[in-house]
Amino acid sequence: xxxxxxxxxxxxxxxxxxxxxxxxVRTPDGLVKVKSARVDSVYAAPxxxxxxxxxxxxxxxxxxxxxxxxxxxxxxxxxxxxxxxxGAASLFRVExxxxxEKGGYPVVNEPGADVLxxxxxxxxxxxxxxxxxxxxxxxxxxxxxxLVAELRDSQSGAMLARVADQKRGRSYGNLEVxxxxxxxxxxxxxxxxxxxxxxxxLDEARNPPVR
Numbered sequence: 348x349x350x351x352x353x354x355x356x357x358x359x360x361x362x363x364x365x366x367x368x369x370x371x372v373r374t375p376d377g378l379v380k381v382k383s384a385r386v387d388s389v390y391a392a393p394x395x396x397x398x399x400x401x402x403x404x405x406x407x408x409x410x411x412x413x414x415x416x417x418x419x420x421x422x423x424x425x426x427x428x429x430x431x432x433x434g435a436a437s438l439f440r441v442e443x444x445x446x447x448e449k450g451g452y453p454v455v456n457e458p459g460a461d462v463l464x465x466x467x468x469x470x471x472x473x474x475x476x477x478x479x480x481x482x483x484x485x486x487x488x489x490x491x492x493x494l495v496a497e498l499r500d501s502q503s504g505a506m507l508a509r510v511a512d513q514k515r516g517r518s519y520g521n522l523e524v525x526x527x528x529x530x531x532x533x534x535x536x537x538x539x540x541x542x543x544x545x546x547x548x549l550d551e552a553r554n555p556p557v558r
Contacts, residue, residue, distance in 0.1 A: 446543050450549075
């Protein structure tokens with residue numbers, strides 16, 4: 348084979364390598380990134396089906412503020428932060444459970460063959476200055492908070508999916524801070540929305556939409 352022809356073959360071979368579709372993005376525990384129009388990020392086990400899950404077991408919920416909150420608000424004592432985190436976690440459990448149970452998925456405390464285990468973390472809560480005229484020293488805002496959740500089989504512990512979603516810019520837009528009561532209502536709405544997304548995923552696994 349003449350050198351020009353060999354060079355052409357080599358060039359074509361190299362081009363085929365370059366334009367080949369990217370391999371699926373996998374996590375160290377074997378999850379694959381999948382597209383979602385509902386949440387910001389989803390990694391799922393290949394061939395995942397949630398069709399057999401009829402109940403949900405919710406792990407203890409963790410809550411974390413923005414990493415620099417203490418530098419910006421050194422006046423807020425650690426015990427108040429701990430109380431707020433506990434309150435937010437309790438609120439999440441209540442709203443998440445109510446939304447799932449209304450959708451026909453009881454929240455249980457024991458594993459089972461039809462039980463999906465959910466471990467949820469709320470991140471990026473923040474403190475902000477109160478509005479003018481307010482007597483509050485500070486206001487807790489969920490404007491930028493995100494949900495990070497892991498879905499596992501409750502019996503085997505097998506990892507099924509990992510989901511991340513930020514509240515900002517979705518159903519409610521940017522949160523305008525008014526007072527703590529308003530913020531609590533916004534947080535409740537976000538928690539219920541996240542539960543409803545899980546409920547819809549379980550519904551569609553049992554009854555796939557007709558295409």
